[in-house]
Amino acid sequence: MDGAFCVKLLDHLQSGVILLDSQEQICVWNQWMVRHTELNFNTVATQKLNTVFPEITQSRLQDCIKQALHFKLSSMLTPGLNPAVLPLYQKPSDRNCSQRIEQLVYITPISQDAQAFCLIQIQDMTATVRRERRLRAQSTNLIATTYRDALTGVGNRRRFDHDLGAFFSDAYRKQQSIALLMIDIDAFKAYNDHLGHLKGDDCLMKVAITLQEGLRQRGDCVSRYGGEEFALPLPDTDIDLAYSIAERLRQLIEGLAVPHPASRTIQHITVSIGVSAMIPQMGQTTKMLISQADQALYQAKDDGRNRCARYAPESNAVPKKIVPQY
Amino acid sequence: MCQLTELQCDAMKELFNLGVGRAAQSLSLMVHDEVELSTPDILLVQSSDVVTTLLGSEFKQLSMVTIDFSGSFDATAILLFPERNALAIVSHMLDPHMLPEELSEFEQEAMCEIGNIILNACMSSLADEFRIEFEGGLPVHYFSDTDSLPLFGVKREDETNQVVLLLQINLSMRQEQIHGHLLFLLSVSSLNALLKCVDNYLARFGVT
Numbered sequence: 001m002d003g004a005f006c007v008k009l010l011d012h013l014q015s016g017v018i019l020l021d022s023q024e025q026i027c028v029w030n031q032w033m034v035r036h037t038e039l040n041f042n043t044v045a046t047q048k049l050n051t052v053f054p055e056i057t058q059s060r061l062q063d064c065i066k067q068a069l070h071f072k073l074s075s076m077l078t079p080g081l082n083p084a085v086l087p088l089y090q091k092p093s094d095r096n097c098s099q100r101i102e103q104l105v106y107i108t109p110i111s112q113d114a115q116a117f118c119l120i121q122i123q124d125m126t127a128t129v130r131r132e133r134r135l136r137a138q139s140t141n142l143i144a145t146t147y148r149d150a151l152t153g154v155g156n157r158r159r160f161d162h163d164l165g166a167f168f169s170d171a172y173r174k175q176q177s178i179a180l181l182m183i184d185i186d187a188f189k190a191y192n193d194h195l196g197h198l199k200g201d202d203c204l205m206k207v208a209i210t211l212q213e214g215l216r217q218r219g220d221c222v223s224r225y226g227g228e229e230f231a232l233p234l235p236d237t238d239i240d241l242a243y244s245i246a247e248r249l250r251q252l253i254e255g256l257a258v259p260h261p262a263s264r265t266i267q268h269i270t271v272s273i274g275v276s277a278m279i280p281q282m283g284q285t286t287k288m289l290i291s292q293a294d295q296a297l298y299q300a301k302d303d304g305r306n307r308c309a310r311y312a313p314e315s316n317a318v319p320k321k322i323v324p325q326y
Numbered sequence: 327m328c329q330l331t332e333l334q335c336d337a338m339k340e341l342f343n344l345g346v347g348r349a350a351q352s353l354s355l356m357v358h359d360e361v362e363l364s365t366p367d368i369l370l371v372q373s374s375d376v377v378t379t380l381l382g383s384e385f386k387q388l389s390m391v392t393i394d395f396s397g398s399f400d401a402t403a404i405l406l407f408p409e410r411n412a413l414a415i416v417s418h419m420l421d422p423h424m425l426p427e428e429l430s431e432f433e434q435e436a437m438c439e440i441g442n443i444i445l446n447a448c449m450s451s452l453a454d455e456f457r458i459e460f461e462g463g464l465p466v467h468y469f470s471d472t473d474s475l476p477l478f479g480v481k482r483e484d485e486t487n488q489v490v491l492l493l494q495i496n497l498s499m500r501q502e503q504i505h506g507h508l509l510f511l512l513s514v515s516s517l518n519a520l521l522k523c524v525d526n527y528l529a530r531f532g533v534t
Contacts, residue, residue, distance in 0.1 A: 060352065071453055073446045073462035074393075080420050080436040081356055104435070106464060 016088070016122030022069055022115055024048050032122075036088040036101060049120075053086055061085050061105065068109040068118040077105040079125045090126065102129040151201060152208035155223030160231050163221060164286050167235040172280040179242030179277035181232040182293040183211065183249065186270045186305040187263045188228035194262030203269055204228065207253055214252045215245075231293075239277035239310055246273040246308040254306065270306035272297060277311075330370050333533060334524050339368050341527075342493055342508070345451030349444040357419050359500065363444070365493045365508060373488035373511060389413075389434075391441025391467050395449055397460035398523065399516035403449065405441040405495070407506035409469060412437050418499055438467035444495075448508065456523040489517050 001009075010017050011031035019028035025048055029041045039052065049065065050057045060082060064075035077085055084100035094100070102125040110117045149156040155163070164180070171178035185191075185207055192200035204224075211222045211230060225231040232249075234242055250273055258269040274297025276289055292311040300309035330338070346363035353361040389412030391405045407415065416433045419440065442465040453460050493508040512520065 060356065063352070067446060067450065071446075071450045071462075072397075072460060073450060074464045075442055075446060076439055076464060078435045078439045080416075080433060081439055108464060109461065 015124070016120070018049070018120040018122075019110075020049060020065060020069070020118040020120070022117070024050075024065060024069065024118070026052070027117075036090065038092065056086070059085070061107075064107040065118050065120070068107050069116050072109040072111075072116070074106070074108040076107070077103070079104055079129050086122070088122070090124075102126045149208070149224040152205050152224055154208045154212050154230070155221050157223065157225060159221065160223035160225060160233070163223070164231075164233040164289075167233050168280055168286045168289070170235060172284075175279055176236050177238040177277050177279050178289065179234040179237040179239060179275065180289050180293045181234065181242060181246050181249070182225070182274040182290075182297045183222075183230040183232065183246075183271050184273075184297055184301070185228040186266060186272055186301075187260065190262040191260055191269070203258060206256060206258060207269065207271065210252050210256055211249055214249050218245075231290075237277065239275060242275045242277050243308060243310050246275050249273065250306070250308055266306065272300035272305050273308040274298070274300055275308060275310045330368070330521075333528060334521060335368050337524050337528055338491075339365065339493075341451055341455055342368070342448055344455070345448035346444060346495065348451065349447035352443055352447070353419075353440065357499070361497065361499045363495065363497050365495050367494040369492040370517075371490050371492055373490050376490050376492065376509065388470050389437060389467070390470060391438050391445065391465050393442065393445045393449075393465045394463045395460045397453075398456070398458040399512065399519035401516060401520075402511040403445045404509040404511065405444055405506065406509060407504070411504045411506060414502070415440065415497060415499075415504055418502070434467055434469070438465050441465050441467065444508075452523075456527055458523060488513060491517075491520075 010028065013030060013032060016032045016036065017028060017030040018026060018033060021027050025046045026044050027046075029039075029044050034040050037052075044052050050062060056062050061077060064077065067073040067075060079102040082105075083102070085103055085105055086100075088101040088103065089095045089099065090101055104123040104125045106119075106121040106123075108119045108121075110119050147155060147159040147162070149159075167178050170176075185203070188200070188203070191203060208222070208224065208230065211232070215222060215232070220232060220234060222230050222232045232245075234245065237245070250271055253271045254268065256269065260266055260269050274293045274295065276292035276296055278284070278289055278292070280289075296309045296311040300307050303309065342365045346365055350361050350363040353363075387409035389407050389409050393403050395401050395403060413433075416437050420433060420436060445465070446462060449460055449462060452458075489512055491510040491512065493510075495506050495508050497504045497506065
């Protein structure tokens with residue numbers, strides 16, 4: 001194969017080929033490169049790659065070229081870790097909107113007649129990267145949907161189970177306190193029966209949105225536990241902080257002043273909240289935290305609703321005798 | 327079977343730590359976040375024992391990047407992580423919010439590059455300090471199970487003639503520690519050549 005034919009062969013390739021000599025000077029620059037840089041071989045011949053593309057000075061590509069020429073080591077640069085290494089464009093108009101080609105670059109040493117060369121091959125990965133991005137966006141969207149309650153837009157039961165599990169094991173590992181709020185809309189059945197399911201749904205949405213908005217600053221995620229019950233796991237939170245968050249949320253719902261025409265005792269929609277917290281110990285599970293928050297919630301209901309109650313372990317035990325201290 | 331002396335062990339540990347230190351630097355630059363790498367342990371085993379020695383029960387699915395090096399001695403260098411750990415590394419590097427399940431071929435390519443950076447850094451640190459030369463090929467990435475591990479790099483002639491220099495490698499980033507292994511598959515003659523390099527290196531510093 002003669003030299004002219006080799007050049008022709010390189011020019012027909014559907015990927016970029018650059019050959020650098022031991023001085024890092026360009027000695028091969030195929031048609032693919034000409035097409036995507038608008039620089040022809042005569043313009044770049046004997047120039048260094050970082051003279052043609054000053055932006056690669058001190059980049060990983062430059063390091064890899066040095067490694068190939070001086071250590072004879074090969075390298076690859078993937079589009080995931082090195083977005084659009086070289087200023088290559090599919091068409092001239094892309095240059096204006098800086099739509100670079102996504103590139104997969106291979107750098108390999110070649111020696112010929114005791115002289116070291118560095119071969120750079122560039123593949124166009126734009127279509128692949130675009131497809132990946134689209135798939136990622138779709139999968140992110142699908143995952144978000146599977147964790148969202150269809151009616152209220154807050155987390156669903158799956159979200160709650162996932163979050164609580166993750167926070168709980170994290171709390172166990174770090175020996176930090178984890179808290180849980182169980183939030184129940186007071187006399188919701190009567191509201192639903194009296195006003196119908198559509199009004200009931202409206203009420204659930206209002207409460208859910210208000211709870212979520214109230215938590216915006218801390219970035220916590222409230223989930224619908226079931227029916228008219230919501231749950232809020234709080235990482236790195238002790239019982240006092242959890243109680244004050246609960247109290248704030250209770251007031252927010254009361255402040256909505258959604259009329260409750262079906263109840264004899266309350267005028268507006270309110271919530272009762274049970275609060276529990278623990279530093280998880282060996283053998284304890286999330287069930288314990290949930291059951292404690294539940295017990296506190298019953299307590300709040302028993303005490304007359306529209307209030308928060310914290311789980312008190314001794315509340316079920318025999319009351320201690322009070323010994324007067326002198 | 328040859329054994330490494332304590333001095334040889336220490337010297338190689340030092341050289342590999344130098345190498346992975348450089349790799350950590352380039353990785354940190356790439357992800358704009360602190361990446362630390364260390365290789366606390368070094369061990370010499372028969373290639374047929376690799377699976378049982380170290381990988382047997384710990385993990386089944388493996389991610390590995392291999393590069394063939396030739397020069398003063400020939401070696402197949404392998405960076406090996408349990409699949410789950412490899413995916414954790416890549417997702418940390420590309421997008422911390424990505425779930426391991428979401429990773430595709432595309433991200434495996436990134437793992438290949440990470441392996442490339444680490445293995446090249448190790449070999450160039452050896453080349454530098456030993457004042458020798460290697461030629462290194464392009465990295466290849468595999469997902470595999472432990473059963474097929476001995477197949478890689480074992481030159482067909484005589485399996486027992488292969489030894490493996492086994493290093494533990496710890497990668498830490500974003501407060502997470504990820505463990506894996508560095509394997510260098512060598513023929514006995516290549517191992518002897520390597521040990522000769524180590525001894526010369528030690529002699530240069532007046533340690534024998």
